[in-house]
Amino acid sequence: MSNTDNQNNLSRRNFLRLAGLGSTALCLGLYMPESAEAKVLKEGQIYSENLDVELCAWIIINTSGLVTIVSHRAEMGQGAYHSIAQIVAEELEVDLYGVDIKFAPGDQEKYGNQVTGGSSTIRTSYKNLLKLSATARELLIIAAASRWKVLPTDCYAEMGHVINRKTGKKFHYGELVEEASGMKAPENIKLKKISEYKLIRKPLHRRDTPLKTNGAAVFGLDKKLPGMLYAAVERNPRLRGIVKSYDDSEALKIKGVKRVFKVKMGVHNTFREGVAVVADSTWAAMQGKKALRIVWDDSGFEHINSATIFKRQEEFIKTKEGLILSTQGNPNDVIKKAKKKLDIVYQTPYQAHYCMEPVNCVAHFQGDKVEIWGPIQAPDWVQDYISKELKIERKSVIVNPTFLGGGFGRKAFMDYPHEATMISKEMGTPIQVVWTREDDATQGPYRPGISYRCEGVIDNGEISALKFRMAGQNNDHWRGGKKDVANRSTSEGFLKPYFDSIKSLSFAEVPFETPVPTMWWRSVYASTNGFAYESFLDEVAVEAKTDPLDLRRKYLKDERSQNLIDKMEAISGWKNRKKNEGFGVAITECFKSTVGQIVKVSRNASGKLKIDKVWAVMDCGWYVNPDIIRAQVEGSIVMGYGAAAFHEVHFDDGMVVEKNFHSYQMPRINDIPEIEIHIMENEEDAGGVGEPGLPAFAPALTNAIFDLTGTRIRKLPFDMAKI
Template identity: 50%
Template structure:
């Protein structure tokens, strides 16, 4: 149920920590079928009966504060969102300070950081908000000068009268502008007139992260705060049968020991929390805690058994008479099975959360990726009105989907409620890497054939994997996905029309392991099978892999990207002593092509020499942020391809820290060259689309060099 708090401008600014008189404006949601919403004042929210988004505050001193409603986990929204607003507001980023907005869907709308949606989903609202504020300030200046607003313009944080060159700063105008009704329609700039959008401006969060003043979840402290660590069942399922805390309570500083729960997709997972006046005391107390678990009723899987089950699931009948006929009539046929491992999120900052629960209120601080969901979940589970639940975002040391989940804030809230004090719950690296939820592993059976024109005649991918959830061990019966009901994530859309007979379907695999989304969900596993097999079909047809792909594409954006990718990588210059691989994916609104170049070194080891990446994300804000995101995606994909995976033994995760789950180091990272397509398309995603293409491009390059197909990840380069 949505609650509409009665916020006055004064109340909002006081809560946000601002001083003085400020102009605060926002943008409501557009109704269905409309491209833009009505812009209204904060004070008018109740009268207008709309969901208010509040973005901008301007003090009499001229200081401009822009609120960012999305979390910042390295992807750059802390810079990009204010940069969009500042463009139309006519202020430079040097004049702007940026603050996180708390969870408040009535003001800021949906606040999840997922699906690479921050810019592509919000750019119009953000542009209009900046433009509306600018026009209100211009109107206020025109009234003071007794002239028409059309005779004035805004620039560099001030309003200027064209004929007399009189100037008034935004700070001098804010009081009067705050009383004006925002314009119903505003004219936005053309792209050619942008001053800061499209520029690689320095990120405002860079300096504070370098000098150590940035506040991540681990850095946040409250007066009187206690610390907690939780002993959780290493086998994912089961209840606390009993625990002995006598030795734990002998540790100086330990205050409480209590059972606690966290919810994963509706299933409650139990643990025992040790609370102390220092993290050290809580950790030492946990080491002495003895817990007996009731978990014998649950299946204790090993990785070997889990993937054997997936392979068996691939054999379950998924008939498609049309496909089988087309495959039989193909001039050449090929079949392959691909395997992707389970992965931990392994963010550099482990999970943590501060909770302060009182009789009728909750306040949360921490690395929160999905503020609205967490706010709603806490409200429902603890039966506290949603307007009394405050979720404050800090910087995130990585998120990748894991920190969008409400389980760790709930656990902190329940502990705080139990001890009647604010508490910071800290997850150790081992907790973070072994408790899940994980990215699910997957197996794929791919079959296909080419026709006399050396094009794809039939293309089938059957997958076996866990769906996202607490584990499918309790399902009465697993149901196969209806043939042709699904799509292959990451696959270019044109294949669905250019391939005459295709079949994409899946079988859910039964397992108690909790699984969830992981950067570029769906495409991060599907694209390895899809783009690797398309490469196999290209070689079956004796065609150039890049030209083979292009021959199946009709959209001009796809063609432009293929041509540009060939140019920047100098694709036609490849020689026999080099391995060149290509993959192109389309997901979350971003199209990415990658060419990977490999070679055999004198010591016979394979070396990744260079990665060429080309992204078409349409309208974009800050090129430097895009480069960083694509580079980061490639390094993360490199880790999953050749460095790490999560395995299971006796129902427990094996890899517990970076000694067994190694991350790519600087010397492992190849040269990466990133290019951005220039076009007039609407903005697409950036933070996730850069990842899926790398693994298939790498494995395609290794085949080109060695003739050996890599169909199972991760693998070791030195073993090829």
């Protein structure tokens, strides 16, 4: 087939346009120009030109009937790899466990935004995936009906076949793709009702679980290339500064060490220097790294300390009004005139991402081309960054995502692919760079530590005004965001219905900067905002002499919130709370999903505080797989528990104190209470799942502790053994 024929066929079978998706193509994650090539998956030339017909860049059906689904987003444990396939298999009418799933390489022109974050994979693409899959199915039915010379309504699709209702004859999809590719796709495709789903909303076993248990899944560390060497890098422990000098004599004595040289990698809008040791094995490279003797020049920037950071933040929120994100009514006037008001400060710490898979990357610099493999959350961003820094055409920067052993925002960073690329450029060979746990822990980026000032006036049991100010690093600034504009995430986590029921309300950011590199962390600012705002609402309820859940019911007047609160109240036995039991509630919104949590605490026989149970209710609207939702909410609660009561990142003289699990303590399995999760059933648009389960836990826990003990916790983390 000639290239001209390919273009003509693509023009005829351009699903995004013929299916009526039009300008929503970028939401689908695919842009298909008239000049697009016929093949999407080229790696290893898996498909030959004369055997495969491309129906679209996300769904490929070959003449044997094999269906390949191209996943445009990373799989880091959140279930996108499986969920995309479950959606497509539903409307395409194929065997979910018989389809092939491939990760898409970085290609923004074909796949649009490929950043895996913001719990966005399903919520931004599910409608188009459903429509695209249904369009492919209907086109195959039309092709079969044409062969049989019957009406399309006389046929139906099932398990990868089109079947004649009258005769029972059938064609498998592969027999129809050549013919279907030349037909005009039907418009106004009718999608299934939720009640008609065979796969969606069913707790089906994940496609990636067997791969991860039998060793077939390829993670970054698994990638090997001919002639590949291995590198370990000693980086500046103070996060900024330069290499003044280094002695590599002992490192070069290590068997297998090839070379030692200085390397620089991009860290947001700055650079970090280090010394790379390249060897014929990771072990040799790491031993060589330990043998280095480096003198650092750390002049020209502040060597920060944690105590200084939070003291400065607290001074800022007490003396500065900050940049207004949003305001309604006259909260300043109401607060100024009030005889009595609440004025409380909350603080949340810096946190590390601590993915179980440490950072790693393979890069092969080839002059006018770079190819990268690894656990990467943002392949299109890596393409942008590398092409700019190395002055290489964007299309010549090939980024191949692997499975990720956790990401949480850290692996949407460009530092480690850039570093691997620069080492490969110096060596002229493929290079795999592996970070140790200590490297990962001490180099960042981190969730920013934040201080909040929350003010409120309660008049005759009613909220008259609320005013919130936060001081913490703004992640937008690293990416060139305007510093005179409030952090767009200042109100993140605070439910939108409150804006309809509270007349005087404002949110402001008090700008605050340090040399510490920060980045998104699971649920981003909702993870810190949620603690401050939901803790404060609990204190408002006490001041108003109102039950905390009733207060939320009073001001969250929309039907979805009311239904969620009804469910929370029913499953937890909230109205039947007993003496010597502490119950706490929090409700937060994150990436278009609302999660309410109730935590129950008590004291054991020896008087120690313990968590008895957590109830969580997730309203994420339309959803795919309930088991994946439950797993994500459970994982979020455990991660939230760690951030609330176990670990934080401290800085001393500009260096990170906690370097590994011995000092950055994690919850153990015996620390985890019973967790009961419920999913609200409705037909609203899909919200996120991977992150929204985290923000509500910390305030629900601390509110429960107050209910039991009368002790109010306003700074995280805290030690439960000391309450």
